[in-house]
Amino acid sequence: AALGTQARAEAALPEEELAPNTWEEVTGYCNFYEFGTGKGDPSEYAERMTTEPWSVTIDGLVDNPGGYSFEQILSEMTLEERIYRFRCVEAWSMVVPWQGFELADLLTLAGVQEGAKYVAFETLYRPSEMPGTIYKVLDWPYREGLRLDEAMHPLTIMATGIFGKPLPNQNGAPLRLVVPWKYGFKSIKSVVRITLTDEEPPTSWNMANPREYGFYSNVNPEVSHPRWSQASERRIGGGLFARRQPTLMFNGYEAEVAALYEGMDLSEYF
Amino acid sequence: MGFANQLVRCLPVWPVYLLGALPGPWLFYLGLTGGLGVEPIKALEHEYGELALQLLILTLAISPLRRLLGLNLLKFRRAIGLLCFFYVLCHLLVWLVLDVQILGQILTDIAKRPYITIGMGAFVLMLPLALTSNNLSVRKLGRTWSRLHRLTYAAAVLGAVHFVMLAKGFQIEPLIYLGLVLFLLALRVPYSRWLRLPSGTPVSGRS
Numbered sequence: 001a002a003l004g005t006q007a008r009a010e011a012a013l014p015e016e017e018l019a020p021n022t023w024e025e026v027t028g029y030c031n032f033y034e035f036g037t038g039k040g041d042p043s044e045y046a047e048r049m050t051t052e053p054w055s056v057t058i059d060g061l062v063d064n065p066g067g068y069s070f071e072q073i074l075s076e077m078t079l080e081e082r083i084y085r086f087r088c089v090e091a092w093s094m095v096v097p098w099q100g101f102e103l104a105d106l107l108t109l110a111g112v113q114e115g116a117k118y119v120a121f122e123t124l125y126r127p128s129e130m131p132g133t134i135y136k137v138l139d140w141p142y143r144e145g146l147r148l149d150e151a152m153h154p155l156t157i158m159a160t161g162i163f164g165k166p167l168p169n170q171n172g173a174p175l176r177l178v179v180p181w182k183y184g185f186k187s188i189k190s191v192v193r194i195t196l197t198d199e200e201p202p203t204s205w206n207m208a209n210p211r212e213y214g215f216y217s218n219v220n221p222e223v224s225h226p227r228w229s230q231a232s233e234r235r236i237g238g239g240l241f242a243r244r245q246p247t248l249m250f251n252g253y254e255a256e257v258a259a260l261y262e263g264m265d266l267s268e269y270f
Numbered sequence: 271m272g273f274a275n276q277l278v279r280c281l282p283v284w285p286v287y288l289l290g291a292l293p294g295p296w297l298f299y300l301g302l303t304g305g306l307g308v309e310p311i312k313a314l315e316h317e318y319g320e321l322a323l324q325l326l327i328l329t330l331a332i333s334p335l336r337r338l339l340g341l342n343l344l345k346f347r348r349a350i351g352l353l354c355f356f357y358v359l360c361h362l363l364v365w366l367v368l369d370v371q372i373l374g375q376i377l378t379d380i381a382k383r384p385y386i387t388i389g390m391g392a393f394v395l396m397l398p399l400a401l402t403s404n405n406l407s408v409r410k411l412g413r414t415w416s417r418l419h420r421l422t423y424a425a426a427v428l429g430a431v432h433f434v435m436l437a438k439g440f441q442i443e444p445l446i447y448l449g450l451v452l453f454l455l456a457l458r459v460p461y462s463r464w465l466r467l468p469s470g471t472p473v474s475g476r477s
Contacts, residue, residue: 025308037441040307090438092309137439208439227383227436229375240301240310244371 018083021094023163025237030170031088032189033137034123034130041132042170048129049190051174060120060195063111070174074160076109077101081164082157082178087219087251089183093233098178100159104152112148112196119151120144120201121177122193138204144188145201145215146179147260155180155256158191181250181257183217214270218261219251223270271340278343286346290353293321294360311368318361323433323447325354326426330454338457348403351422355400358393358429385435392428395421423458426451 020026032042054070079099087093107119125141127133133140150156159178160167167173172189179186185205195201205213212226221231232244250257261269297317301310306317329351335341370376379386399421401407408415430448437444 029308033439037437037439039309092312135440135442137441227385229379231375232372234309234311236308240298240314240368242311 018085018095020083020097020163021235021237026094026096026162027168027170029094029236031090031184032132032170032172034125034132034140034142035170036132037137043168045131046169046173048131049124049126049169049173050129051169051190054174054192056175056191057193058106058110058195059193060197061113061116062107062196063113065110068110073106073175077105077158079160082155082159082180084155084178084180085248085251085253086178086180086184086187087233087247089185089213089217089225089230091225091228091230091233091247092236093247094236097163098157098159099161099164100157100178102154103156103158103177104154106158106194107151107196110194110196115198116196117148118197118200119146119148120193120195120197121146121188121191122195123188124190124192138208142188143202143204143207144177144186145203146177146186147200148196149260150179150257153257153260155253181219181253183219185213186217216261216266216269218257218266218270219247219249220266220270221247221249223267271342275340275342278341278345283345283349286349287353290325290349291356294318294356311364315361315364315369318357318364319433322354322357322361323429325350325357326422326429327447327450327454329354329422330426330451334454334457352400352403355396358396362393385432388428388435389432392425392432395425395428399425423455427455 028043029039030042031039032046035042035045052070055067056070056073057065057067059065079101081097081099083095083097085093086096103119121144123142124130125133146156157178159172159176160174162168162171167176169190172187172191175191176189177187177191200215203213203215205217206215219230224230230247233247234242234244248254297306297314300306301314304310306313329347332343332347332350335343366376370379380390381387399419402411402415402418411418427448430444430451433444434448
């Protein structure tokens with residue numbers, strides 16, 4: 001089923017559009033504010049982050065709560081490659097070849113209890129290794145969340161690598177979420193906690209500025225950010241004269257995910 | 271300060287224009303050749319904008335420097351002001367031509383996005399300043415000229431606010447620029463206002 005999803009997603013657009021960006025682009029142009037707000041800060045400072053040992057606490061409405069070591073998770077999951085479009089809320093985009101596993105498999109391992117409606121995620125918060133956290137750019141630790149059906153969707157993965165290599169720290173080592181139809185900030189990095197809840201969890205950017213960043217944050221060319229249009233985007237790597245390209249509804253994954261939002265006013269639930 | 275002022279008197283102004291304008295084409299060259307990273311358009315836009323703001327702050331510092339420290343850099347103020355306008359123009363052109371690209375969207379952006387409206391406001395205020403930065407205008411306009419050029423204060427505040435408004439999250443750097451602008455403007459308020467002295471108390475003139 002998983003490979004089928006990838007094939008479908010790729011078939012939705014001409015092949016060349018999903019030609020991945022380069023390693024340099026994907027690892028050198030990042031938002032990871034725990035290491036600074038500049039696009040180059042994460043690649044400069046993130047190597048300070050200790051990622052071994054790494055453990056993810058899975059708690060809340062699950063049958064098997066507790067700490068899951070990264071190795072334990074890897075041994076239980078099947079890794080596969082997913083080439084996804086990645087659209088930042090700042091109106092730039094990339095194509096990234098991820099390796100990872102479906103979040104649904106991990107949640108099934110933990111045993112989702114009846115009554116769970118949302119999944120909350122938390123990034124590592126370790127000020128001694130994260131120079132960007134001396135400023136309260138956001139209310140640390142970084143938090144994100146999904147509705148349970150979004151989390152269980154086959155396109156939603158936990159990535160452990162890019163380009164066939166382990167995730168570099170600046171890209172969210174050792175384990176991060178990737179939700180390809182949402183703005184990039186939803187794809188929370190360096191995850192240390194996953195909590196199943198029955199209430200919509202607070203999320204960092206929404207807390208910082210609820211007018212600009214909604215809980216859903218689905219890529220939507222028709223709903224503009226209050227400070228800029230989301231109708232078009234610039235693919236990273238085109239140089240000084242790169243043309244903008246139109247932004248696709250749900251970042252090009254409309255056929256796969258539109259049903260999740262049937263009957264919802266997407267300009268209200270943005 | 272006597273020695274420094276003597277040194278300044280000996281220096282010609284033209285190298286300020288030359289050296290000050292060099293980063294313009296140099297940054298463009300870097301953007302073309304990969305020196306500004308993988309997203310050179312945003313980087314160039316930001317570099318030009320920040321240079322403009324730095325030069326604007328420098329022009330605001332010149333009269334307090336003279337009044338409070340006795341350092342007279344007045345002969346360079348026009349050059350610095352015009353260079354500032356040059357970078358504002360570069361910043362605007364990168365945004366128009368390389369970044370947004372779509373004319374319809376540019377007009378909506380100016381009208382609908384407050385930080386862009388404010389940035390454009392600063393640019394519009396600077397236009398008459400740049401156009402009258404020549405000896406003929408100074409002579410012809412007389413006292414109106416110095417009153418007109420107080421628009422710099424408003425342009426500086428708008429420029430710094432523009433930077434603060436485009437930051438995501440709580441960021442320090444734009445706030446430092448805004449703080450500097452407000453500090454330099456506060457230095458211009460006559461002491462009598464700060465000390466609530468009765469009007470008529472002699473104070474040093476403002477400029």
